[in-house]
Ligand SMILES: Nc1nc2c(c(=O)[nH]1)N[C@H]1C(S)=C(S)[C@@H](COP(=O)(O)O)O[C@H]1N2
């Protein structure tokens with residue numbers, strides 16, 4: 313069902329098609345010369361993290377050497393092991409077993425791009441500026457990264473970011489959009505300033521309703537008047553201590569694919585509200601009406617519907633907090649295990665805006681559950697680590713299932729949650745296969 317494919321597979325099947333899908337590169341049938349320009353070139357540059365002076369001579373149908381590993385597989389520079397999804401530009405997710413680190417390294421954070429990222433290899437990041445303005449702003453200002461760093465208190469927090477569509481591939485009838493499995497989630501450590509400190513400094517007024525971002529990436533159509541995405545959050549979410557403007561991830565400048573040099577971060581909500589390559593912060597006196605705010609984008613039916621129902625736009629409500637979820641990150645699904653030994657299993661759990669209260673595991677397809685050890689988060693809105701020791705009574709095929717319950721008593725569903733037209737918010741239990749040998 314899934315249209316997901318490793319990029320190497322994509323190139324093997326049809327290199328020219330792969331080229332076209334990923335970079336919009338067209339190969340001339342006579343000369344075998346590839347033509348890459350405009351947005352495709354920008355996409356490849358963004359993936360490489362540098363401009364390509366001799367791009368006009370680059371042959372078509374070749375995996376750029378920087379993307380090809382010694383074993384013949386493909387990776388996005390700095391993204392070894394991620395699954396590249398069949399879409400343009402780069403979108404990639406992380407297999408569950410590669411999310412085992414307590415703090416997600418940059419190399420293992422999923423990538424979700426709605427447009428073509430800006431090429432930023434030549435900029436001086438400290439000169440990058442954002443305009444803070446809008447109907448609900450008394451003192452509009454243009455603020456450079458240099459000023460952000462010095463004028464406001466700096467904070468470092470570990471915060472989860474998850475795409476609203478993570479898990480989409482499991483819905484039936486299928487939903488259009490990137491066919492994420494479980495890997496559009498990560499929890500790095502971020503450094504920046506509180507959004508609320510900036511908003512207060514810029515004179516946020518009582519009529520403020522929404523805080524939104526605009527960014528430097530460009531629309532896939534190439535039309536400079538269109539934005540790929542411009543979303544936001546209600547003021548109460550923007551004013552939380554964990555809503556930030558950040559310039560660093562895990563102690564290093566943001567990687568180009570993750571918004572270098574500045575991004576907004578409103579953790580716990582759909583990742584789409586965390587604008588990368590930030591250029592403007594808008595204080596709106598209404599619900600923001602930027603790209604991908606209206607229609608069916610990042611919305612679910614206000615009332616549950618039967619699978620396959622066509623829902624009118626006015627009956628769709630904006631997604632806010634993500635639901636309770638968990639992952640089994642160790643061992644990898646398909647592991648072989650010796651019956652006499654104890655089986656150690658672990659992972660993370662998170663619950664959008666809320667805390668995770670309990671984590672249960674099952675080895676009998678959910679007939680019975682036992683409590684796992686669950687740690688506190690490093691700080692509010694960071695995922696929580698869990699672990700359990702299990703024993704099996706006889707050899708055979710097992711599945712280990714994990715199920716988290718949040719502070720409000722809401723549990724992950726064992727099967728799928730309510731169907732919705734765009735396939736958001738799938739928080740079904742994660743499971744792994746285990747072969748127990750005598
Ligand atoms: N400017 C801009 N910001 C953006 C996006 C984008 O395409 N452009 N994608 C959004 C979506 S849908 C998600 S899920 C997250 C993904 O963040 P990441 O790529 O750093 O993991 O960024 C969000 N911010």
Ligand SMILES: [Mo]
Pocket residue numbers: 424474475476477582583584
């Ligand atoms: Mo997303």
